[in-house]
Amino acid sequence: MSIAEKYPEEVKAIFTKYPVKRSAVMPMLYLAQREEGFITKAGMAEIATLLDLDVTEVASIVGFYSLYHDEKAGKYRMQVCNDLPCALRGADKFLEALCGNLGVKVGETTPDGLVTVEAVMCLAACDKAPMFQMQDGDKVTYYENMTVDRTMELVEALKKSGVEAK
Ligand code: FES
Secondary structure, rough: OHHHHHOOOHHHHHHHHHHHHEEEEEEEEHHHHHHOOOOOHHHHHHHHHHHHOOOHHHHHHHOOOOOOOOOOOEEEEEEOOOOHHHHHHOOHHHHHHHHHOOOOOOOOOOOOOOOEEEEEEOOOOHOOOOOOEEEEOEEEEEEEEOOOHHHHHHHHHHHHHHHOOO
16 A cells, blocks of 8 residues: 555645655655554665656665664664764674674664664764664664674663563
8 A cells, every 4th residue: 555545634734734745755754664663675665656756866865864664673773873973982792792693783673673783973972882773663772982892782771671571
């Protein structure tokens, strides 16, 4: 089902708010991502058609912002900044060790489907590396001055809370 068919009221409200069609791209992407947590190629194509944009323009926006996704992920997205200032504070080593502990490569999801580890560009906390943002649906939490041990404790706590919630 298309985005316009699935969310007719929301699409109408967005178009009313942004009379210049192309200005509606961000809220439309947000809407497209609502259900699955990522935007499909078909979703991007539909948004491009609705807003008179090229699909590549829409895809480049999805690729640029760390809050938009074009692939399915685990329950949590752990987005580690390894941009240059953070790399100078050990972000690369942190990311490598973290992936080793979790048994995944960057971009992969833990076998239990809990955490997807991603490397992202600057998250505006350059003096607090190693740092990452954790996305849980719409909720984003920053973790700064992290160690691998503390991050693993966090993952364990998330695992536990998921089990307890069932
Ligand atoms: S470079 Fe990592 S937060 Fe800025």
